[in-house]
Each structure stands twice: as structure tokens, then as C-alpha cells.
Amino acid sequence: MTEKIATRIMNFSGGESGLTGRQRTEAQAGRAALASLNFVRPRPHFLSVAWNRVRRCRRIGTVVRAQTRRANFSFCGGTEVSATLRPVPRLLPTIAHLDADAFFVSCELALKPELRGTKCAVGGRERGIISSASYEARACGVYTPMPTARALKVCPDLIMLPHTSGLYRKVSGQMFDRCETVTPLVQRNSIDEGYLDLAPCGFKSTEEIERRVRRLQQRLWDELQVPVSFGLAGNKLVAQIASKLRKPRGFVVVPPGTEAEFLAPLPIGKLPGIGPKTEAALTGTYGIKLVRDLIAKPERELKAIFGDASADMLAMARGVDDRRVETEHEDAKSYSQQETFGEDIGDFAAIERVAKRMVDELMASVRADGKRVRTMTVKVRYPDFTQESHGRSLERATDLEAPFYAWVAPLLRAAWKKRRPLRLVSVRFSNVEEGGTQLEMFADADEKRRRLAGVLDRLNRGGGIVVRHGHQLSGPEG
Numbered sequence: 001m002t003e004k005i006a007t008r009i010m011n012f013s014g015g016e017s018g019l020t021g022r023q024r025t026e027a028q029a030g031r032a033a034l035a036s037l038n039f040v041r042p043r044p045h046f047l048s049v050a051w052n053r054v055r056r057c058r059r060i061g062t063v064v065r066a067q068t069r070r071a072n073f074s075f076c077g078g079t080e081v082s083a084t085l086r087p088v089p090r091l092l093p094t095i096a097h098l099d100a101d102a103f104f105v106s107c108e109l110a111l112k113p114e115l116r117g118t119k120c121a122v123g124g125r126e127r128g129i130i131s132s133a134s135y136e137a138r139a140c141g142v143y144t145p146m147p148t149a150r151a152l153k154v155c156p157d158l159i160m161l162p163h164t165s166g167l168y169r170k171v172s173g174q175m176f177d178r179c180e181t182v183t184p185l186v187q188r189n190s191i192d193e194g195y196l197d198l199a200p201c202g203f204k205s206t207e208e209i210e211r212r213v214r215r216l217q218q219r220l221w222d223e224l225q226v227p228v229s230f231g232l233a234g235n236k237l238v239a240q241i242a243s244k245l246r247k248p249r250g251f252v253v254v255p256p257g258t259e260a261e262f263l264a265p266l267p268i269g270k271l272p273g274i275g276p277k278t279e280a281a282l283t284g285t286y287g288i289k290l291v292r293d294l295i296a297k298p299e300r301e302l303k304a305i306f307g308d309a310s311a312d313m314l315a316m317a318r319g320v321d322d323r324r325v326e327t328e329h330e331d332a333k334s335y336s337q338q339e340t341f342g343e344d345i346g347d348f349a350a351i352e353r354v355a356k357r358m359v360d361e362l363m364a365s366v367r368a369d370g371k372r373v374r375t376m377t378v379k380v381r382y383p384d385f386t387q388e389s390h391g392r393s394l395e396r397a398t399d400l401e402a403p404f405y406a407w408v409a410p411l412l413r414a415a416w417k418k419r420r421p422l423r424l425v426s427v428r429f430s431n432v433e434e435g436g437t438q439l440e441m442f443a444d445a446d447e448k449r450r451r452l453a454g455v456l457d458r459l460n461r462g463g464g465i466v467v468r469h470g471h472q473l474s475g476p477e478g
Contacts, residue, residue, distance in 0.1 A: 382422060
């Protein structure tokens, strides 16, 4: 198959007589890149070895379609190459999971390096909650989302840092932009974690992959002062678990084929979706303390414990995962942010403040993109992973926070129907429109607010002066 494709490419029907010297060189590089593709050898991502070289030669050769079963290439001379692709197992740990360490705190410390190494946390001073804590503070018992008042009792010398509006999303974008200099296949999973598929890079050994990712890890620290942990494995599940084992600045490699062996001695709570309460129940009631204990259970017993999810749980315990790294990039159709609490929280006022802080940060991004939004949706998730959401729309789209502030509490109440603590809350803005001139009656007043918001955005992005909204201030709220 490879020889046949290479022959068809080398017999390039368009010739090179009409090309400039540079184009001729690129054409030769493009043919060599495609000729090096091996659709029969067990290469992980089908287009593997030559993908970056093909991308660099896109003026001459363009990948028209690349799917699981077929790939089609067309060249400027009119030649088309088509090949059937076979799914194959990964032989190298080419999936990397990036997990930023104490991300909000790390972003703030990049602006205030003199506080590095101290016990500090990001959150409201008195009636707020801790949204991110330094590892020094965590060692004293501070965690997310501990109420700030309790955190200050646990750690009296804790330094509280207010949220800097727009900072975290900006740094997140810079972080993932640097990841894309390593591989084009980057999935931005959330503001502080994501996946990289390194198969297109043509690495020939685990050692080569490790060296390249370690360089990326160091670059993120040198240029952004953001410490990150990496897990390398043959699939997303195991890479994610590996990245969280040795934080901060962890680096764990799991060779493909050793997934079950790697997971077996870990506490059952290391598997995604198993929180502290579920872990306690599995340990106390069923004797499942480690991952290997789950694998050892008879199928009938697993069915009784997990119901219809028993097969999925067993596959996860064995490290089986065939999900692909998703890399779709489109203009924003929505803006969203979510926060998963380290401990379930039932304080309505505290969660309302978290949601309003999300509104502040998301609207700064909306303005930065020159967009306006019309619909706001609040979603809550309970400890059992069931979730509810409720939304509402404006008559006209806006890029100002004020119209949405009044909706936070009623939307939260409408979504939070069960009187139970929450595991997660999120805010999403949709019905995105291009920004433009408003002609309605109060456009002048809105434009003044917009100019003020733009000034505040610039001040907060600069890091020298932090301007906070009233609901972010410490003390009782009016």
C-alpha cells in the first residue's frame, strides 16, 4: 500500500516546470512527507509520521479529508491519493494530559512573585469561599471550596488574594497556545487542563516523547510562571489519572500495555467519578479499597453494585479507553465556565458569589472577542452526578454584566431544585452575536458603561491595579 501511494505521488502529474524554486522545494518535501506515511505499520493516529510535514507543505499538498476509514489528498497538479486506513493500537505513550497546579493561585503569584512559597489562597475575604489554594496552604488543611472564615481559623496566617477578572482565561489561552507549538492536536478540556495527542509528531521512542514534553513543561514555567503536571499514556483515561498522582509539577509515564498494572494498586477513589463519599461506601460496604479489588469481584456482584454501569466501571479499572483527542476550533458559539468543588457545598450565598464571579470573567472574554450574548444558563450538579439547569434570555444581546447580575440568584434557585449540597456550578452565555452599534433609547448610557467596563478590563489584565465589583468585596453584602 505504501509503495503504491509513494509511486503515485512521485509520478506527480502536474510536473514542476511551472513552479518557483521555493515551490519546487515544497512540492518535493510534500511528496516525501506523504511517501513516508505508513498505513500498514501500527502507527497510532493514522496520519502519524508525516502530519507536521504535510501541514508545513499545505500550499502544495492539502489534506482534504482524514477520517477513521479513509484519507484523501489532493495536489496542485490534480493528482489525488486515496487510501483505506486501519485502526491500530498505540505502541508509545502519545497521549499527554496537562493539569495546571493550583491554577488560579499560580496566575496571581505570577503577578505577585514575592508571595511565592507562602500560604495563600484565591477567594473572598470573609463571606466567600476558597476557589484555589497554594500547596503550602493545603498542607495546613485549606482546601477548595472551604468557606474563607473557616480557612482563616485553620490557617490564621493565610494570605487572601482577590480574583483578577479576565486573568485566568487569558493565561489559559497562552498556555494552550504554547502546547500547539508541539502538536496540532490539543483538546482544551477546561480552563486549566487538557489533552495533547503527540502521535503526529513522529517520535520514535518513549524517551524522545518524555524529553519533548518536559521541555514544554519547563517552557510554561519559564514564560508564564505556571507550574503544570503531565501524565503520559496510551489513552486519555490513564493519562488523566497519571497527571494527578505527583502534583505539583508531576510527571508520570505509563507505557501502553501496562495500564491495568499501573491502576491496580491505586485507591479506588483515583478513578474519575468516584468521589470521597462513593469511595467510603465502596470500601466500607463492599470491601473495594483498591482498583484491583474491583477487578477481582465477580461480574454478578459488580452488576449488583454498579447496575448498568458495571461494564464501564470494569473497563475503566482495567485502563481501557478509546476516546480520541477532540480538536474542533470554531468561533465561540457560547462562553462557559464551571467550578467543581473539592467538597460538596450547600451555602447558597457562597455559590451565588462564585456564579457572579464567573459572570465577571466570562463577560470580559465576550468583550475581548467583540461579541455580545443574549442567553444566560446556570447549571448545578449534585454529588450523584445528576444535574439541572435553568436559563433566560434578554430581548437584545449585550456585552455588559449588569443585566445578568439580577438573574444569578433566581436562575440558581430554579436549577437547584433538590435541597442537597452541590458538587459543581457553571454559568454559560449563548446566543452569541457580533458586537455592533446599538440604536435603542438607552444606547448612550450603555456605551458609557461599556467604555468603563473596557477600562476596568484593561486595568485588571495589566495586573498592577485590581478593580473589583461590589459582590467580590469582603464583608456583608448590601
